[in-house]
Amino acid sequence: MGHTSNEKTKLLSRVRRIRGQVEAIERAVEDKQSCSKVLQLIAATRGAMNGLMTEVIEDHIRFHIVDPTHEPNKNRAKGAEELIDVLRSYLK
Numbered sequence: 001m002g003h004t005s006n007e008k009t010k011l012l013s014r015v016r017r018i019r020g021q022v023e024a025i026e027r028a029v030e031d032k033q034s035c036s037k038v039l040q041l042i043a044a045t046r047g048a049m050n051g052l053m054t055e056v057i058e059d060h061i062r063f064h065i066v067d068p069t070h071e072p073n074k075n076r077a078k079g080a081e082e083l084i085d086v087l088r089s090y091l092k
Helices: 002-030 035-065 074-090
Strands: none
Touching: 002 035, 035 074
């Protein structure tokens, strides 16, 4: 994942926030918080994980497959942008 080294600081910040969210879930379970509170925490963590996944997949597409901003073939560039947009929507 050489391309992630360029974004290392940003990715690590996201991972650390996710770790904090998982720890909040643990505390909520330990403290016998309501199911709705635990479910809200899980949903928030899932959203954060999906955001991280989206970012890594998008970077992977742009680095290893085709970077739409530098692709001379308009059809490939359009296809890559469409794929990235679909992934963003799906993992939102």
